[in-house]
Structure formats: structure tokens, C-alpha cells
Amino acid sequence: MSLRLTTPTALCALLLGLVGLTQIGILGQYEQTFLCTMGIYMILAASLNLVNGYMGEFSCGHAGFMAVGAYTASIVGVILFVGDPNFGPALLPMELAPLAFPVILAAGFASAAVVGLLVAIPSFKTRGDYLAVITLAAGYIVKSALENIEVVGGPRGFMGMKKVTLSIEETFAVPWMLIWIFIGVVLTVWLLRRFVYSTYGKGVMAIHQDEVAAEIMSVNTNHMKLVAFMLSSGLAGLAGGLYAYLIGFVNPASFTILRSTECLVMVYLGGMGSLTGSILAAGIFTILLEFLKPLEQLKWVAIPMLLILLMQFRPEGIMGNRELSDVFPKLKRFYRFK
Amino acid sequence: MLETIIQQGINALQLGSYYSLIALGYCLVYGVLLLINFAHGDIFMVGAYIAFFCATAFLGKFGYIDPGMPGWIVLALTVPLTMLLTSGVGVFIERVAYRPLRLKGANRLYVVITALMMGIVLEYGNLAMLGASRKSFPTLVPRTIFEIGGATVTSLKLAAIVTSFLVFGLLQWIVTRTKLGMAMRAVSYDKFAVPLMGIPLDIIIVFTFFLGSSMAGLAGLLYAMNFPVLDPFMGALVGWKAFIAAVVGGIGDIRGAFIGGFLLAFLEVTVAATFSSELRDLISFTILLGILSWKPTGLFGKPRTTKI
Numbered sequence: 001m002s003l004r005l006t007t008p009t010a011l012c013a014l015l016l017g018l019v020g021l022t023q024i025g026i027l028g029q030y031e032q033t034f035l036c037t038m039g040i041y042m043i044l045a046a047s048l049n050l051v052n053g054y055m056g057e058f059s060c061g062h063a064g065f066m067a068v069g070a071y072t073a074s075i076v077g078v079i080l081f082v083g084d085p086n087f088g089p090a091l092l093p094m095e096l097a098p099l100a101f102p103v104i105l106a107a108g109f110a111s112a113a114v115v116g117l118l119v120a121i122p123s124f125k126t127r128g129d130y131l132a133v134i135t136l137a138a139g140y141i142v143k144s145a146l147e148n149i150e151v152v153g154g155p156r157g158f159m160g161m162k163k164v165t166l167s168i169e170e171t172f173a174v175p176w177m178l179i180w181i182f183i184g185v186v187l188t189v190w191l192l193r194r195f196v197y198s199t200y201g202k203g204v205m206a207i208h209q210d211e212v213a214a215e216i217m218s219v220n221t222n223h224m225k226l227v228a229f230m231l232s233s234g235l236a237g238l239a240g241g242l243y244a245y246l247i248g249f250v251n252p253a254s255f256t257i258l259r260s261t262e263c264l265v266m267v268y269l270g271g272m273g274s275l276t277g278s279i280l281a282a283g284i285f286t287i288l289l290e291f292l293k294p295l296e297q298l299k300w301v302a303i304p305m306l307l308i309l310l311m312q313f314r315p316e317g318i319m320g321n322r323e324l325s326d327v328f329p330k331l332k333r334f335y336r337f338k
Numbered sequence: 339m340l341e342t343i344i345q346q347g348i349n350a351l352q353l354g355s356y357y358s359l360i361a362l363g364y365c366l367v368y369g370v371l372l373l374i375n376f377a378h379g380d381i382f383m384v385g386a387y388i389a390f391f392c393a394t395a396f397l398g399k400f401g402y403i404d405p406g407m408p409g410w411i412v413l414a415l416t417v418p419l420t421m422l423l424t425s426g427v428g429v430f431i432e433r434v435a436y437r438p439l440r441l442k443g444a445n446r447l448y449v450v451i452t453a454l455m456m457g458i459v460l461e462y463g464n465l466a467m468l469g470a471s472r473k474s475f476p477t478l479v480p481r482t483i484f485e486i487g488g489a490t491v492t493s494l495k496l497a498a499i500v501t502s503f504l505v506f507g508l509l510q511w512i513v514t515r516t517k518l519g520m521a522m523r524a525v526s527y528d529k530f531a532v533p534l535m536g537i538p539l540d541i542i543i544v545f546t547f548f549l550g551s552s553m554a555g556l557a558g559l560l561y562a563m564n565f566p567v568l569d570p571f572m573g574a575l576v577g578w579k580a581f582i583a584a585v586v587g588g589i590g591d592i593r594g595a596f597i598g599g600f601l602l603a604f605l606e607v608t609v610a611a612t613f614s615s616e617l618r619d620l621i622s623f624t625i626l627l628g629i630l631s632w633k634p635t636g637l638f639g640k641p642r643t644t645k646i
Contacts, residue, residue, distance in 0.1 A: 305455075
């Protein structure tokens with residue numbers, strides 16, 4: 001077997017292993033939910049890294065895009081398969097749900113990407129601190145818009161999509177969400193990596209280093225920013241869709257500024273401009289959240305303190321702007337793509 | 339109709355005075371250090387709590403001081419003590435969290451993250467120490483109600499509005515007319531040349547934090563007196579809003595921050611009065627975003643030219 005096929009093979013083996021472990025009962029419901037949460041955090045961290053790490057902007061409204069994706073995916077799923085007093089009866093029979101699940105997630109992706117325009121267009125003229133405010137305000141706007149749309153439950157939240165996952169799991173008896181979140185993580189990392197290191201996507205890093213110089217060097221900065229913001233927010237929407245179907249319930253209060261802060265923490269913990277760093281940081285962060293649960297409120301004192309200390313002693317984060325393959329160059333043999 | 343307008347105008351002025359007081363703190367620190375002090379909203383919260391503990395201590399609730407002191411003396415003692423202690427918190431945060439990073443020459447972004455984290459530490463530290471039960475602020479001075487053109491104003495509201503204007507005047511005077519203010523502007527202009535001119539950089543920065551945090555403490559005290567329920571997250575939302583207001587006004591210019599605070603308050607009150615209070619954040623933030631897209635550096639901000 002060629003060395004270059006190692007990564008896909010390893011990923012497939014990992015997925016099969018995880019599914020196998022759930023089937024023989026080693027991974028219970030609790031462990032599955034834990035792994036799923038970790039996966040969602042990985043998608044969030046990696047997607048925010050595109051804007052905050054690679055492009056060097058300071059976006060702090062990631063939870064808003066996640067909320068858009070979560071709500072759209074839930075609404076599409078409920079309209080198609082469950083039916084709701086507000087949306088009328090189900091349009092399609094439940095048997096089609098396994099096939100349509102990617103479509104539901106894609107709807108979450110697309111809607112969040114469109115809302116990403118809300119941030120991308122003002123970013124043409126401003127950057128730095130002013131853009132931070134725009135993203136912050138965009139997050140607030142999304143949250144308070146959701147609170148005011150009575151059709152999706154307003155501040156009480158929206159539910160009903162759990163029926164979709166439950167019925168799929170009844171038919172197939174596999175950990176459906178775990179598989180999809182795994183695919184989501186792999187897709188996110190693959191997409192971001194291909195994008196950032198392609199000739200086309202190098203413009204993103206050029207904007208980070210010097211926007212004016214990048215423009216002189218014929219990088220279409222506005223176009224680049226548009227694509228980067230839409231990709232980043234779209235992936236956040238994907239994470240949101242997965243989150244909605246994992247929890248089975250969405251409400252505006254889950255997408256507050258604290259959630260955006262969590263995403264920021266993971267990006268800077270892992271290192272700006274390092275996808276493996278983000279993945280690693282998301283893993284560590286989820287484990288920390290879980291282990292520090294007995295501390296209750298003190299958890300949110302301990303985690304920021306950790307990050308403050310990190311900023312004092314290793315401000316570039318765990319990985320800096322290096323990838324895993326820069327730390328262990330021998331790993332490069334296993335990639336098809338450098 | 340006219341009475342409603344006057345009444346809502348007074349409400350907006352009162353709300354705007356808190357936003358402005360906090361926005362001024364953001365603006366001072368940003369103007370000098372180009373640092374968004376995200377912990378500032380929580381320093382406002384800490385200020386409200388410090389005011390609560392000072393006031394209850396002076397009223398004799400803890401037993402160290404004999405009860406029975408008249409309310410106005412308690413208030414007169416609480417105001418300076420709150421400002422002093424709150425500014426102590428602000429300066430402490432600067433000393434332990436921001437200065438080491440600054441001395442290392444770390445990227446500005448890391449300081450911003452540290453500030454964000456400091457805010458969370460303050461919120462949850464408070465929650466863990468004092469518990470989730472809300473504190474209610476004691477009444478220090480009896481409310482007197484005035485009538486202006488059919489609208490009613492309490493003395494506390496009036497005090498908040500007058501204080502914010504006085505503070506604005508004071509800060510404007512400090513920044514534009516005194517030597518310290520000149521030094522602050524110099525630091526903002528060129529942080530590296532300033533020490534060469536014999537200006538003590540650290541002292542100027544500590545002074546800036548002192549000013550900003552004491553204004554936040556004052557705002558916290560006034561807020562607690564007008565809305566006498568304290569909880570650890572009261573600063574977060576007000577702080578973020580004040581920050582947005584400061585940026586819309588043009589952060590880096592005291593007038594901008596001051597006017598931005600009132601602008602946001604007027605928008606919020608108008609929306610709440612004409613549509614509904616649930617739509618308040620949605621519409622007012624959308625308008626602010628529109629303003630920022632139209633004038634990216636805010637109403638009073640000047641664009642900085644960049645050289646390659």
C-alpha cells in the first residue's frame with residue numbers, strides 16, 4: 001500500500017473503530033456525547049482560525065453564525081420530516097431522512113455563509129478594532145433577531161429535530177451523529193487546509209501580513225475577505241447544525257458571547273494559523289471543561305486564568321503557526337498534499 | 339405627547355450617562371494604549387459591588403461602624419472610596435496582566451485576549467465568591483421627584499445625568515489642558531519616543547487606568563443607586579454596549595465616546611418606545627452597524643494613514 005494513502009485509511013480505521021466501540025458497548029451514551037461535543041468544538045475552532053488566525057482579523061461573533069446554522073438546519077429538518085403547527089405537516093416521509101441529512105447540514109452551511117456577508121461587507125473598509133465591533137454587533141443582532149421571531153419559538157427556543165435523528169438511529173442502529181460529526185471535522189480540516197495552502201487562498205495570509213502590500217501584489221483583498229468570511233461562517237453554521245441535531249433543542253441563550261469567547265480561547269490556545277493547533281486545543285478544551293465540572297463556577301475562573309498564564313509565558317499558543325507536520329517533518333510522507 | 343417625549347428623553351439621558359461614563363473609560367485606555375480593555379465592563383460591575391459593600395459597611399451592617407449615620411454622609415464617603423477602590427482594581431489588572439505583556443513587546447492581540455479573559459475571571463470569580471443571589475443596594479438618600487414640563491425626574495436620575503456631563507468636562511479638561519493630558523496624547527502618538535523625552539511612560543499609563551476605572555466605579559455606584567439590584571453579569575452587557583457606542587462615536591476621541599454613549603441610549607429608548615423593547619438590541623445595533631459602514635472610523639474618529 002502506498003504511504004500516501006495512509007491518512008485516508010487511518011481516518012477510515014478511526015471512524016470504524018469508534019463505531020465498533022459503540023456497537024460493543026464500550027463507548028456509552030455519555031462518551032459519545034462527549035466525543036460529539038469535542039468534534040463540534042473542533043469545527044468551530046478550525047473555522048474561526050481561518051479568520052482570526054490566518055487572516056489576522058479579530059472576529060468575536062462566531063456564535064452568531066453557529067446560531068444561524070443551527071436554526072436553519074433545525075427548521076429545514078422539521079419542515080421536511082417532522083411537521084410543526086407553524087410550518088404545516090411533514091413534506092417527505094421519514095424514510096428519506098438518512099438521505100436528506102447532508103442536505104439539511106448544507107442548508108445550515110449556506111445560510112450561515114450568507115449571514116457571513118453581514119460581516120464581510122463592512123470588512124472591506126475597516127479592519128482591526130472596528131471590525132471586532134462589527135462582528136460583536138453582528139452576533140448580538142443574530143441573537144436578538146432569533147429572540148424576536150415567534151415562529152421559531154422566540155426566547156423559548158425551538159425543538160422537534162430530535163425525532164429525525166431518533167428515527168434514523170432506529171432504522172440503522174449506528175451512532176448517526178457521531179459519524180456525521182466525524183465527517184464534518186474531517187471535511188472542515190480538509191477544506192480549510194486545501195483553501196489556505198492553495199495559490200488562490202494564499203491571499204488570506206497575504207492580507208494578514210500586510211493588506212496594502214497584498215493589494216499592490218494583485219491580491220483582490222475584498223474578494224479574498226468575502227470568501228474567507230463566508231467559508232468561516234459557513235463552517236460555523238455546519239457546526240451549529242450538528243449541534244442542533246446532537247442536543248435536539250436550540251435556543252438563543254446557547255449562542256451568547258460566552259460561546260464566541262470559547263471559540264476565541266480555542267483558537268489562541270492552539271495557535272493562530274495552525275489547524276492542528278486548533279484541533280488539539282479544541283480537544284484539550286473539551287476535556288478541561290469536562291474534568292473541571294466539579295468546580296462549577298470556578299471552572300470559568302480557572303480556564304481564563306490558564307489562558308492568561310498562557311499569554312504571559314507562551315503567547316503564540318501551543319503550536320504557534322506551525323502544523324503538526326512542521327513539528328514532525330517525517331509525517332509529510334503520509335500526505336498526498338504537502 | 340410632548341410629555342412622553344420629554345419623559346423618554348430624560349430616560350435616554352439617564353441611560354446614556356452610564357454608557358458614556360463607561361465608554362469614556364474604554365476611550366481613555368484605547369486612546370493611550372490602542373488596547374481594547376474588554377474587562378472594563380466588568381470593572382463597572384466590580385465598582386457597583388464595591389459601592390454596595392462600602393455603603394452597607396458605613397450603614398453599620400457589618401458591625402465595625404455604629405449604625406445611624408445619616409444617608410448623605412454615607413454617600414459622601416462612599417463615592418470617593420468606591421472610585422478609589424475600583425481604580426485600584428483597574429490598576430492592579432494593568433500591573434499584573436497587561437504590563438508584563440507590554441514590556442515583552444507582545445502583539446496587541448494577546449493583550450486584548452488577556453483583557454477578555456480578565457473580564458470573565460471577574461464575572462465568575464464574583465459569582466463563585468458571593469454566590470448567585472442578587473444583592474440589593476440600600477437606599478442612601480430619599481428620592482425627591484421633580485416635575486419638568488409634565489415629566490417626572492427623580493433626584494437620582496438627575497444626579498446621574500449631571501455627573502456624566504461634569505465628568506466629561508473634567509476629562510476633556512485633563513486631556514486637552516493639563517500636562518498629564520499632553521503626556522497621554524504624546525503616548526498615544528508615539529509610544530517609543532515618549533520615554534526619550536523624559537516622560538515616565540508607566541506612570542502615565544497607570545494614571546490612564548486610574549482615571550478610566552474610577553469613572554467606571556462612579557458609573558457603577560450611580561447605576562446601583564438607580565437600579566438597586568446587583569448581579570455579577572450586569573457589567574457584561576452594559577460594557578459591550580458601551581464599547582460599541584464608543585467605537586461608533588469614534589474611539590480615541592473623548593467627545594466621540596461621550597456622544598456615542600448618548601446616541602446609543604437615544605436609539606434604544608426610541609426603539610423601545612415606538613416598537614417594543616424586545617426589538618431594542620436588534621434595531622439599535624443595526625443602525626449602529628449602518629453608521630460604522632458609512633463612517634468606518636466612527637463619527638469623530640480620524641483615519642490613520644498606513645505606510646508600507
